[in-house]
Amino acid sequence: xxxxxxxxxxxxxxxxxxxxxxxxxxxxxxxxxxxxxxxxxxxxxxxxxxxxxxxxxxxxxxxxxxxxxxxxxxxxxxxxxxxxxxxxxxxxxxxxxxxxxxxxxxxxxxxxxxxxxxxxxxxxxxxxxxxxxxxxxxxxxxxxxxxxxxxxxxxxxxxxxxxxxxxxxxxxxxxxxxxxxxxxxxxxxxxxxxxxxxxxxxxxxxxxxxxxxxxxxxxxxxxxxxxxxxxxxxxxxxxxxxxxx
Numbered sequence: 001x002x003x004x005x006x007x008x009x010x011x012x013x014x015x016x017x018x019x020x021x022x023x024x025x026x027x028x029x030x031x032x033x034x035x036x037x038x039x040x041x042x043x044x045x046x047x048x049x050x051x052x053x054x055x056x057x058x059x060x061x062x063x064x065x066x067x068x069x070x071x072x073x074x075x076x077x078x079x080x081x082x083x084x085x086x087x088x089x090x091x092x093x094x095x096x097x098x099x100x101x102x103x104x105x106x107x108x109x110x111x112x113x114x115x116x117x118x119x120x121x122x123x124x125x126x127x128x129x130x131x132x133x134x135x136x137x138x139x140x141x142x143x144x145x146x147x148x149x150x151x152x153x154x155x156x157x158x159x160x161x162x163x164x165x166x167x168x169x170x171x172x173x174x175x176x177x178x179x180x181x182x183x184x185x186x187x188x189x190x191x192x193x194x195x196x197x198x199x200x201x202x203x204x205x206x207x208x209x210x211x212x213x214x215x216x217x218x219x220x221x222x223x224x225x226x227x228x229x230x231x232x233x234x235x236x237x238x239x240x241x242x243x244x245x
Contacts, residue, residue, distance in 0.1 A: 015039035015066075024053055024068040024215060033069030040064070041130035043137055047229050050158055050165050053219055055199060060124050070215035073198040073205060075166075080185045081209040089175050090182060095145040095152065097183045100235065103135045104128075106142040106154035110168035123168065131167070134158060138231035143184050145176040153177045155184065157196075159235065161226030164188055165197040181208065191234050195221055 013022050015038040027035040035054060039045055041064065049055060049066065058065040082090070089095070111123035134140035139160065145153035153176025155169035164184070171177035188196065197218075198210050 012036055013038075014063075017042075017045075021049065021052060021054055021066065024219065027068045027070070027215075029070075033067040034065060035068050036066045037063045039066075041126055043130075043133055043139070046130060046134060046158075047139065047160065050160055051222060051226050051229065053197075053215065053222055055165070056127065057122050058124070059122055067199075068215060069200060071201070071212035072215055072218040073201045073210050073212050074218065074221075075185075075196040075198055075205065075208070075210040077185050077188050077194055077196065079209040079211075080182070081207070082182055083207075086175055086178050086182070090179055095147060095173075095176060095179050097179065098144045098146065099183075099187065100135075100141055102144045102151055102154070103140065103142040103156065104132060105151055106144060106156050106170070107131060107168075109151065109154060109170045109172070110156065113170040113172075131156070131158075138235070141235055143180040143187075145171075145173075145180050147173060147176075153180050155180045159193075159232050161222075161228065161232065162191075162193045163195050163197060163222065163225050164193055166199070178208070191232070193225075195225065 012028065012034060013019070013036045015021070015036050017040050019039060022036055024035060027033045041056065046056070052068075053072070054066050054068045056064060057067050107123060107128050111128065131140050139158050140156060141159055142154055142156040144151055152173040153169070153171040155166065155177060157167045158165040169177040169180065184196070198205050201212050
């Protein structure tokens with residue numbers, strides 16, 4: 001197993017395609033959570049990563065990097081908060097919400113949307129292809145918001161066991177991504193999924209009820225809630241009803 005510094009003082013392991021991940025406790029503190037580099041984006045590798053609280057995050061031109069930060073931002077579905085103004089929009093039916101009807105378009109929009117805290121995108125072509133494959137296998141899912149026939153917001157992530165691993169969201173109209181998150185939370189509650197992994201802390205998610213927990217506690221959740229590498233059943237494509245409808 002080779003190692004790389006990536007401009008850091010401490011080394012991280014460089015994984016071959018058949019290399020196991022190191023323990024998440026070995027992740028660097030600076031940058032927070034950097035665990036390893038290399039390997040591939042095969043479905044088997046990605047599912048193993050998520051089951052252990054690890055996810056890929058890198059930019060075009062960088063090596064494939066794997067992360068497991070401490071603390072970890074999570075949203076417990078029972079702690080989700082909907083602002084009064086958002087509740088009004090949901091009840092008015094300003095957006096039509098669907099599930100798994102425009103996965104590729106959602107991923108593409110998430111990759112293209114400008115973000116204040118990012119220069120470029122981490123959703124590379126290889127990442128998009130890898131998550132498309134997970135979608136085809138029943139692991140990856142999207143929630144979409146429509147204004148007429150125009151896609152105006154969405155989110156996507158990975159469902160594994162009773163955990164949803166959120167990857168990215170976008171909005172072309174105010175509140176569109178928040179309405180998608182509301183719909184996702186309602187769907188997950190129906191299926192008995194108590195935890196959404198938000199990966200890293202943001203003020204936007206904190207306002208809606210997400211909070212940081214220790215990596216150890218997050219790992220305990222994964223052991224408790226994921227008992228198989230199989231794709232969870234029960235996800236249905238098409239229109240869904242959101243709160244207040």
